Amino acid sequence: MASIKLPDGSIRELPDGSTVLQLAESIGKRLAQAAIVGKVNGKLVDVSYPLTGSHEVSIITDRDADGLYVMRHSTAHVLAQALRHLYGAKLQYTIGPVIDSGFFYDFEFPTGVTISADDLPKIEAEMQKIIAADYKFSREEVEPAKAKELLHAESQRFKDEIIDELAAAGEKSVSIYRQGDFTDLCRGPHIPSTGRIKAFKLLSTAGAYWRGDSDREQLTRIYGTAFFDKKDLEAHQKQIEEAKKRDHRVLGPQLGLYAIDDAVGQGLVLWKPKGAIVRQELQNFIGEHLRRQGYSQVFTPHIGRLGLYKTSGHYPYYRESQFPPLVDRELIEALSKEGCSCGELSNRMEKGEVDGYLLKPMNCPMHIKIYSSEQRSYRDLPIRLAEFGTVYRWEKSGELGGMTRVRGFTQDDAHLFCTEEQIPAEIAGCLELVKIVLGTLGMNEYRVRVGLRDPDSAKYVGSADQWDKAEKACKDAAATLGVPFTTEPGEAAFYGPKIDFVIKDVIGREWQLGTVQVDYQLPQRFDLSYTGSDNQPHRPVMIHRAPFGSMERFIGVLIEHFAGAFPLWLAPVQVAVLNVSEKSQAYAAEVAAKLKTAGIRAEADLGGDKIGAKIRLASMAKTPYMLVIGEKEAAEGKVAVRHRTEGDKGVVETGAFVEEIRAAVAARK
Template structure:
């Protein structure tokens, strides 16, 4: 549903023109759900595009991370952790500095001398100051003198140096490194959009190092994991897009041969898996073609979540090698991969896709206990303790409101299970179960309910 706003605008000549702006209602906006469900907030004093995650939002993030981390461990991924900053030279080598300078936060410079310190850097033991530059840097600039650091805009160079930290053998490959890594992009204010586009976001980032003979099979496994993740999250409405280079653009690196090899790998995988896809020239990364998964928001706008990219070029730039079966040094291939894309954007899409009613296994609060009166509070707390011991996230509503008001509030909070307890439930060691949809399941033995809810959570069932 949309509201139409008519706006009369005065012109210099004193006449008036009419414009019509179609504005979506907030009923299914992820920012509204973030506020109403107590998941996240924004504060202008902190900065635009910088979400603050509240306790329930942090639980949601942690649940998503633990789910994917376990799936990755079972598939041979190895967790790593890297710093939030890196030397500017790192991103010159990768090419990101020259290709995406306008989206990188200004460098922080360690001065070479005391004189430089006064010119470039205000420093004290408790200072959070950053350098200021008299003139804006251009994309082709080499950057400031001195040892410069930037907030990392992506994780791949850090993972590359984990690969380079020891001599690798063909027996070590595929090497699958995975990190929930927070990155920083200096998005313009007009481009920011709730959690859909922020200035800091956490990627479920993985970089896989493979031999040329392994790349086809490994890329197919990457896509299969992405499809599995979307299925579990009940995100079935997506479009697969193969992004190729734009022949008219000069932003790309590497040889035509390398690009053709990477393109062949991606096209073979989508054909093998039977995924309907579109081809878009100009949507490739600067170092290689990619497969993106686009999902609609509540307004039908497409947003990229998962991505998988084949890269023959960064291994060349960083001189990556492994010892082959013949005892000689060979060049590996990199696969860049993210299933969520970013936790922030994934949560935005999930909230709008499910209209705030997240699957029970994801819900920050999975059950709400409502004692009919104060004398039933002790039993409600006893039930809550048993649910917590079964790893169910539960709250007890101890407010002095009427029972019907408490039930309504729990439904508005999209809590999957609402458990009312009174004299009869306490006597029978039971709970009266309602769903957030207002369906009344009636009285149920507590042991039976615990079995039901834990099974729904364990199997990540769509139904309650």
């Protein structure tokens, strides 16, 4: 008999070989009708999965996030089947994963065939036919050679490549899924049948490369989404439309905040004067709290020796996401004389036979070297080193996106060196910073996740005892925040667990921003020490923290969160001074000068355009306040105040307005 432990702790026994669906039926008809997949010992499986022996099982329905994930994956398969119907056997289908807001599937279309957004309704109509047919999803485990044979009937060379890799890795069998006349290589699981898809939408098309490699085949990517309820789909489509209006890739350049130029390099942000103001104001803001908490500012180079990052572990662990190492000219010339080719040089660097330089991917090794440059005593600890440090990561061109996914970015980075006893207080200080940042910006809706190690992974370095202590410190700290938090095994950095803040913006999208990490490993790798009260050497613990994370990503998110209309204290231009006619021009210029003298960022539009056009222009620039100055205001020494969203605020004394704005800016309202 199969012994099944259910989520409520009860035990249910069924004959060996009973399926997940039969388990659901034994509990109740409604549960069986709602069942999407099962979760057996933490792993998602089809409802046809046979149960033998003892297991912990839960039934996943359309109310569960896992159910939505599986349904979206199945919808991607329906998309591929529809395209086979429309474009024939020469269509090549590659991979179709689930992403945060839906799914995509990459295809190679027959020669001469191209598709665009105009073709999506036709594809959706074919998908609806497949859904109406209610084809069952059936799984079959076959040997790799048999899988290739089955897919050869559909001439799928991309699938052949994947199967060959699985076979080379030692896989004795692979899983094939069928629905109706369509066959695909897939790990699964899937919904019981295509008829369970209730609401879907194809969203867009884009170019892609097979496996993200620009030297491989050019493919067409189709994005889509799916929900169990049409109302949820409609709400999602409204969110997409709102997101388009807020897209920082459009608003940022329009508002003169930043530029990205291929002549400079993909993923490298050029901060324009207005964008630099926003960035500097944020840095000034957090700088006040860093000084209050006793941080010391440091500066480090943009490159460092490759050996430094080999010692830290960042180079071997994250090598694929870093720029290739650099070698100094003298060494290149010397090795060239020895007949060493570029390829040989690269191999020797990989083996550690030749040292080089690396564009800085992380700030922590250099902060470690600042710590170790002096003898330290327990009386010195904690030592808090902060830097707005620019780092560089190699991101594939297809993954770059405005300011939120770049190749060069500045972190509001800090590394704290402390004793074990000081860890709780230091984490609390770091979390306070994150809460201050989010609270000041009105980003009060967030969740917290604690990334833990995966005990079965070889990725993580260090002793289990150290990890246990670090993970406990993170969980204890997260529990003090007053918001629910989740623990996610496998999401820790290779050197330690972390606390991440996942922010929900005004239209409901989630962004991972601030982070705090506890690290016993890098102090050990670099043999750091301090002299304790017993006059003996002791190992410090490191805490990594970045409340903003990447300044580029954070400000990209802010642009979209505020739709480009920053709060008064952050706005690049806080007040626009607009004269009605030439007769009030001199006084308008005087008002603008007075504002600037008071430290208020003001711009004067003193041209000959009509006042309506000037107001429209200032509104489009998202300027918080406009001062309209006509002959009457000039004669009385007053200004007519207009607010960005509240409209006309009346006429006030110029001096009173200046003081009101200064106070509001100082309070960061």
